[in-house]
Amino acid sequence: NAGVTQTPKFQVLKTGQSMTLQCAQDMNHNSMYWYRQDPGMGLRLIYYSASEGTTDKGEVPNGYNVSRLNKREFSLRLESAAPSQTSVYFCASSEAKGFNYGYTFGSGTRLTVV
């Protein structure tokens, strides 16, 4: 099925461990995004990639790095996980850059840092 695929769906890390969240889309979208969602909150943008080869910080980038590997793939890396990074992470893509195109979201990664 066409869409945005995130892996893994669930992950438990110990404080200080590192990991990479993977995201791939098969809709030939140009722009991709990483969001985090915390209980009772809306989504907050961590990083985005307006087009292949570019990445930019969002609202809450501290503690994260990203890589736009190619047009399809956009990964999010936690170098040294902290309990404050316990959250649900969503990857999204859109046809073109900017918030004037509808987003397609992945199914999310539930991350717990202990």
Add this chain to the structure above:
Amino acid sequence: GIQVEQSPPDLILQEGANSTLRCNFSDSVNNLQWFHQNPWGQLINLFYIPSGTKQNGRLSATTVATERYSLLYISSSQTTDSGVYFCAVGGSYIPTFGRGTSLIVHP
């Protein structure tokens, strides 16, 4: 930054009832989207509606940009409408999401 307030925070309905969800924002925006997050966590884009009115089946949305609000109407609600409804506004790449309206539809 832009403040986004959604009301009501929680809503409980019987199947078949109608409802109106509201999104107020504090500044002029070029873009506004409504999303539904189902009880399993999946986020679906419902409308891209910076102004005017759009309809999709039992759902419709109206944005009055000059008065800085948007409304989402759900008619003849079904249990599958349960979940959290978010509006998000933004002028460029970094939208601001509201905290959502949690909707429960009972059979």
